[in-house]
Amino acid sequence: MQDRDISYGVPRRRDVLKAGCSILGGGVLAGCLGNDDASSADSTAAESTTNGESTAANDASTPYDVTVKPAGTNTFEEVPETYASFPGAWMDIAMALGIQPAAMMSLEQEQLKYYEALPDIDVDLDSVQPLLESSESEFDKEAFYEVDADVHLMDPRILKRYSGWDDSDLKEIEQNVGPILGSLIRFPYDRDPYYTLYEAFEKAAKIFQRQAQYEAWVDLKDSVFTEIQSRLPDDSPTVGAFIIRFNVDGKGFMAANIDAFRNDTRTFRKLGVDTAFKGETYVPYKKIGYEKLLEVDPEYIALVDNLTKSDNETFQETVEAAKNHETMSQLTAVQNDNFVRSAGTNMGPVIDLFSAEAVAMQLFPDEFGEWPGTIDDIPTENQLFDRQRVADIINGDV
The missing domain is CATH 3.40.50.1980 (Nitrogenase molybdenum iron protein domain)
Incomplete structure (x- = not known):
């Protein structure tokens, strides 16, 4: 310098x-x-x-x-x-x-x-x-x-x-x-x-x-989430959301309440799931142990920010480690392979759409299609938003 x-x-x-x-x-x-x-x-x-x-x-x-x-x-x-x-x-x-x-x-x-x-x-x-x-x-x-x-x-x-x-x-x-x-x-x-x-x-x-671009984003976002939410099943699964790292051999897990005002768990609120930690504060997060995790026994375990910070191979290693763990293997989510990756920390309007699409496919594959593991491999017919329209708005064509 x-x-x-x-x-x-x-x-x-x-x-x-x-x-x-x-x-x-x-x-x-x-x-x-x-x-x-x-x-x-x-x-x-x-x-x-x-x-x-x-x-x-x-x-x-x-x-x-x-x-x-x-x-x-x-x-x-x-x-x-x-x-x-x-x-x-x-x-x-x-x-x-x-x-x-x-x-x-x-x-x-x-x-x-x-x-x-x-x-x-x-x-x-x-x-x-x-x-x-x-x-x-x-x-x-x-x-x-x-x-x-x-x-x-x-x-x-x-x-x-x-x-x-x-x-x-x-x-x-x-x-x-x-x-x-x-x-x-x-x-x-x-x-x-x-x-x-x-x-x-x-x-x-x-x-x-750049208010015109913002208004175009609002219209696009409203359209995408209206369509997704119209296709959600009546029964909402229970999701236990965890942030930072999810180490099955660690001394605690960083639990986050989906219902709290927080952008990093926005995807799950927009998809209408039930938090496993209802009534708890957990802002920004709370360290919990195996006993509490077994007590709430969520249908799904969500790794917030994993979609951004990790690749599918590393994610699968975490899932396998949980299956092979003496205590974790007792959880319903682990027994049913119900792990979900979402975006989180860096989530603005662009990442918001990718995260919603990825989580919808992971939670409801019968409705939205099988999740392929990466955002790049989603078949065009299963994509929940128009990539070209997003690019056009970013480039000022509103």
């Missing part, structure tokens, strides 16, 4: 992007709760949707304000073109709008398979700059200055947690580089605020002034 003469105390380039966010540190604000696809309740007139454009970006009327809790409100004098982010849902949200990241904390290769499964979509990895050299690296403000992103799609609380920075450090980056506008949606962080997937998506569409 080249040495640069940087005056941290004086704004360096943001004459066109005013960093007006109010950083709220560890404070808790009232969240926007509701069903998974409800519109954000704190939308303002300045953030109203513009329809009627069939291009990638709408003609923005500047300046305009966008509010993303807990960061606050930023006034944009010009539509941002570049962003930096953590690996996660906000990258997939931006990708759904046709915008690749300028920089990431780290770029998880596994996420790219969803875009590679779409026609006419190219991901240029060489153009994405890392904000961290490795997972062991310390956070360096210089990297943020070098990237010089127009906006940072990051939850300031998470950035503070992993960087060790304080509010003055965040304010410095906002004043000298670009605003920090993001909010963790994997699960509620300190419970509030919490945006559902499409509430966060709507915020991003306003940031980049």
Whole structure:
């Protein structure tokens, strides 16, 4: 990295992007709760949707304000073109709008398979700059200055947690580089605020002034899930969802309540399954042992994020290990080979569709067809959404 003469105390380039966010540190604000696809309740007139454009970006009327809790409100004098982010849902949200990241904390290769499964979509990895050299690296403000992103799609609380920075450090980056506008949606962080997937998506569409693409996504998503839900059987199976790692020889399993407000288990809520941990909080998760697992004895065991982070061969090794385990082999799900892989951590609008399709096939093969093990091998006649339509929306043909 080249040495640069940087005056941290004086704004360096943001004459066109005013960093007006109010950083709220560890404070808790009232969240926007509701069903998974409800519109954000704190939308303002300045953030109203513009329809009627069939291009990638709408003609923005500047300046305009966008509010993303807990960061606050930023006034944009010009539509941002570049962003930096953590690996996660906000990258997939931006990708759904046709915008690749300028920089990431780290770029998880596994996420790219969803875009590679779409026609006419190219991901240029060489153009994405890392904000961290490795997972062991310390956070360096210089990297943020070098990237010089127009906006940072990051939850300031998470950035503070992993960087060790304080509010003055965040304010410095906002004043000298670009605003920090993001909010963790994997699960509620300190419970509030919490945006559902499409509430966060709507915020991003306003940031980049691509509301026409957002509206096209809403129409597509509604159509896909209406069709899936119309074909679901009357009897819903019971699913025990687990996140992080599912090691059959471990001392505990990380259980997640599907019914809780959390994006990483959204797929199962949309498919109407019953949680094995009804009445439990489990936010973000709770370590349970064999005794509790045997007590709830779910019909299916779901490995959340496994569809993204693992391949089918490794997944099958986990299933075989459970079958050969003295205690795990007593479970109904294990005896019936009822293991399910879903997406989770990085799930935005694109991955949401792939995850719903994969889980529908795994849970209800008689209705949706046999799951082949990978998203690439699903026969065209069994695909539950139009890949070309997704690609067209991403490319701005709405």
